[in-house]
Amino acid sequence: MRLLSLALMALLSHWRRHRVQCLSIFTGLWLATALWTGVQALNSQARSDYARASAVLAGPLQAQLLPRTGERFDQGLYVQLRRLGWAVSPVLEGRLRLPGEPAHSVRLIGIEPLSLSPASSIAGVQLQAFDLQAFIGTPGQAWVGPDTLRQLSANPAQRARDSEGQLLPPLVLQPALAPGVMVVDIGHAQALLHASGQLSRLLLAGAPGPLPADIAPFLELQTQQDDGGLQRLTDSFHLNLTALGLLAFIVGLFIAHAAIGLALEQRRGLIRNLRASGISLKTLLYALLLELGLFAVLGGLAGVASGYALAAWLLPDVAASLRGLYGAQVAGTLSLPAWWWLLGVLVSVFGALLAGLGSVMRAARLPLLALAQPQAWRLAQGPWLRRQALIAGLLLLLALGCGVFGASLPSAFAMLAGLLLAAALLLPGMLDRVLAWLARRCQRPLAQWFVADSRQQLPALSLALMALLLALAASVGVGSMTEGFRKTFVGWLGQRLSADLYVTPRDTAQGLQIVEWLEQQPAASVVLPGWRVDIQLQGWPVQVQGIVDHSVYRTRWPLLEQQPHAWQRLARGQAVMLSEQLARRLKLQLGDNLKLPANTSPALPVVGIYADYGNPKGHVLANAGWLRENWPQATLTGLSVDLAAERVPALKVALQRHFALDDSRVVEQARLKRWSTDVFNRTFAATAALNSLTLGVAGVALFINLLTLGQSRLGQLAPLWALGVRRMQLVWLGLGQTLMLSSLTVLMAIPLGLLLAWCLVAVVNVQAFGWRLPLYVFPVQLLQLAMLGLFTSLLASAWPLWQLARRQPRELLRPFADEA
C-alpha cells in the first residue's frame, strides 16, 4: 500500500512539470464526455417527452373504439355502449389554437374521469387523488405541463383565452404532463372545440362481446398498437444526433489518447527507475490505473457539467425542429434525473480506459532498457503503422460490406464510421509516404532537415492530425449535405407552394362551403380542395391525398419519375402516385400495383414518384373522387387558392370575416414558405452547432499536441541554432512544418469529406428519411473549411512558436550541457 502510494506520487510528480500535458488529458476526457452527454441529454429529454405524451392517459387500457368515418361521432353511441355494459370512457381531442405571434396550438384532451377505470392515472395523477368537483365543475380546470404554462406565459389559476377569444378554465399546473397538451373535462372540451355532443374515441377497459350490430357500422375496435409511433418517426433524427455525438466523443478520446501516450513515453525513465528501485510491475500498473481513474472522474464531472450546459443551449432548437418536422412536443427545458447525469461520469471512465488502457499495457511490456529517444520512438512506430494500415484495410472492407449489403440506418452509419476511422488510421502512413517522397526531392540541407524533422514529429502529431482530418471531413460532408438539401428543398418548396392563399377549414362541411363561396369570387382564379385520409401501410402511417383534376398540378407537383400520361391516368382514378420515401419503404417502382386497405379499392398502378421532403409519414396522391368513393370518411383538410397578388389581402379578410377563421387558418404563401424554411433551418441548427464544436475540439487537440511537442523539441532545435540558424528563422520553419502537415491533412480531408457527403445523401438520408438528394459540391464552402482548418492549426502552433522565439540562448545551450 505504501509502495503503491509512493509509486503514485512519483508518477503524479510528472504532471507538475508538464502541466499542459495534464491539461490536455483532462481536456480530452472533458470534451468527449461533454459532447456525448450533451447529445444524449437532448435525445433522452425528447424521448421522455414522447413517453409522457403517449402516457397522458395511462392505465389498463388495452384498446379503443374509433369512428369508422370522419374524426368524431355522436356521444349517443357512448351512452348506448355503457347501457350495454361496455366499460368505455369517452375522449374528445382536438387542437386548440392560442393567440400570439407566431400562433401556436395545444392538443386539447377532454376526458371523463368518472368512467375511466379506477386504476387509471391521468398525467401521473391517480384518479382517486384529484379534486373531481373542481375538475368537472364550473369553471373547471385546464391541466397543463410546466412547458405549456411557460408557452402561454400564464400563471396557474389564471384564465387564458384561445385565439377565438373563448375563456379557458383556470390553468392548473401538472408537473408530469407532457408539453403541448392541455387536459380538461369532456364537457369543457366540447364547448371549446365547438363539438357539442361529439367524441373522438372511446377508451375500452373491457368488452362483454363483439360490437353490437347497430353500433358496428359507426365504430371500429382498435387494439393497442404502437404507441411508440412518435418514437419511431423521430428515431432517425435522434440517430443523426447520436452519430454526431459519437464522432465528437471519439475526437475527444483521440486527444486524451495522444496525451496519455506522450506522457508515458516521457516517463519511460521514471518507470525504469521505479522498477529498478524494487516497485513491482503489479504495483506500478495499479498506480497507473489509479492515475487514469482520477483523470477520468475529474474529466467526467467537468464534462457532465458542460454537457448539461450544451444540451440546455441546443434544446430549444432541437425542440423546435422536432415540433416542425414531426409535430412532436418536447419541453424547452431539461428535466432529467440526477442519476442520469452520473452515467456521464461512467462514460468518461469508460472513455479514459479506452484511451489509456493501451498505453498502460504498453508500459507493462516496456523493454526497460530501451532509450527514451524520439527517433527511437519513431522507429518503433514502423510496425505500428503497418498494423494501423492493416486495421484500416479491414475497416474499409467493413464499410464496403455495409454499403453493399446493408439496408438499415445503423448499417449506413457503420459504413460511415468504418470509412472515417480507416481514413484516420491511414493518415499517418500516407503523410509519412508523402514526406519520404519530398525528402528525396530536397537538396538543400535545411530543406532536408525541414522534411526529416517533420517526419520525426509525425508520430507525436499523428493523433491530432487524425482528429483534424475527422473533424474537417465531417464538416465538409455535413456541410455539403445541408447546403445541398437546402438548395433542393427551397427549389422544391417554391414549386409546391405556388398557390397564393392556403385555407384550413374547421371541418369538411365548412370546407365545402368555402369552396362554393370561393368559386363565386371573381378574384379567385383557381380553387383546389385537398381531401385526405390517414391509413397504415405495412405498419407505417400514410396520408392519402385526393386532388381534383387541374392543369396546375403538372407544374406545381414536380415528379422525380413518371410514366406517360401520368396525370391523366391519376385524374381518371386509374392510378396513384407515391412519395419517394413511401415508394422506397414499400419497395415499389413505376408500374407496380399498390393495394390500399379499403373495402372496395382495387390495386392501382403507380404512375409517378415525387419528392416529399420533411414528411415523416408516407404520402399517396390519388384522385379526389376515387378517394371519397373508397373512403367516405375522407376529410377536406385544405384548400389552395390562386389569385392576383394585389387581391390576396382583401380576399383573406373577406374569407376570415365570412367564415370566422383566424389567422392560422388562412395563410398566405409567403408566410407558409417562411415557416417551412424556418423549420428547415432549425433542423440543421443543432447539427451545425455540433459540427463546429467538433471542429473546435480537433483544433484543441492539435493545439495541445503542438504545445506538448514544443516543450520536447528543444533537443532538435538546439543543434540548428548552434549551427547558426537564427531563432526567428527557426520559428518560421516550425510554422512551415505545421502548415505543411495540416495542409496535407486538409488536402486529404476534402475528398474524404466529399465521399462522406455522398454517403450521407445517397445512403444515410435514404435509410433515415427515405429520400435521396443530388450531391452538390460547393467550392466556396470547401475553401472556407480548408482555410478554417489551416487557421486552426496556425493558431494552435502560434503559442509554442512564440515561446520558442522568446527562448534564451542559455536554454538552447542546455541540451548540449545535459549531454556532456
Place this chain on the structure above:
Amino acid sequence: MKRNAWLLLSVLLCGCDQPAPQSYAGLGQQAGEFSQVTRDHRLAFPQDHGPHDGFRIEWWYVTANLKDAQGRDWGAQWTLFRSALRPGPETTDWNSPNLWMGHAALTGPGGHQSGETLARGGIGQAGVQAQPFRAWIDDWSLQGRGSIENLRMVAGGDGFRYDLQLHSDHPLVLHGEQGYSEKSGKGQASYYYSQPFYQVQGHIQRGSQCIAVTGQAWLDREWSSQPLASGQTGWDWFSLHLDSGAKLMLFQVREARGDAYRAGTWVGPQGEVVALDAAQIQLQAQAWSAQKNGKKVPTRWRVQVPGHGVDVQVDAVEPQAWMQTRFPYWEGPVRLSGSAGGRGYLEMTGY
C-alpha cells in the same frame, strides 16, 4: 336509510379516499342554496319516485333476502345514488349538476361480491324517471312495469349478476312524521319512505352458475340536502323482515361525543306504521369480525324493541360483506333468532 351515500359522494368529490372521521364533517356541510327538508311537506306519488332537483343527495336502494332450492341464504343489493354538485335542474349535456353512483352486491355461501359504477348526469348514461318508473346506470336497472309495485331489478359485476322480479301489493311506508325523518335531534332530516313488502323471484348468477331464488325485498327512497349534523361519525342501520310478516327499520347515528341518535319504524303485517324513538330501541354490538382490510365491524347484534315484544340476536349471514368500493363500508344480509325469527339487511359505516 342509506346514509353512506352522501358520505361516499362527498368523499369522492373532495378527492379523499380515506374514510377518516374528518371526512364525515362533509355531511354536516351547510346546505346553502340547496332545497331544505321541511316538517310540513307532504310526499306525493308517483312524482316522488323520481329525482328531486334542488336537493343535494338522493338514493334508490333495494336489498333482497333470497333463498335457493337448497335452502341457502343469499342477499342482493341494488343501489343508485344521485348527488348534485350544485342546485339546479338537470341539463341535456355534460354540464349536468348531477353525479350518479351505482353499487351492486351479491352475498351468499362462500362470499360477498360487489360492483360499483359512476356516471355523469345529463347525457342519459344514468338517471331516474318517475312515471313509468325507471332507474338506471349503465346496464344496471330497476325497471317498473306499470307502477313501482312491479319491478325488474338487474345488475352485475365482476363474476356475479342477478335478474330479479319484485312484486308488492302493500302500501308504501312513510318513516318519521309522514316521511319527514329526523337524523340528529338538531334539525337535520331527510324525506324517507320505503316499500318493504316485495316478494321476489328470479335468478342469481355466480361465475358460470345460474341459481333460481325466491325471497323478500325492501326498497328505500330518501332525499335531503343535509341529513347529518357535524360530529356524527357513522351509523348502523337495520331493515328486518320478521317471520310474523311485520317489518322493522332501526338506525343509530353514532356521535363522536355522547349518545348515538336512534330512531326506527315498526310496520305491522298489514302495513300499519308506528314510528319509534330512541327510548323504545336498544342496540348492542355483541361480536366483531375482522374484514379483509383489517377493519373490525360488529357482525352480531342484540336488538330490542320491548314495546313490540322484539328481543332478537342479529347475525350476519356472511360476516365478510365488506364493500370494496371507492368508499368502503359493510353491507350484507342477516338472520334473526330469539323472540322472533326472520331475515334482513344490515349496513354499517364509519368503522
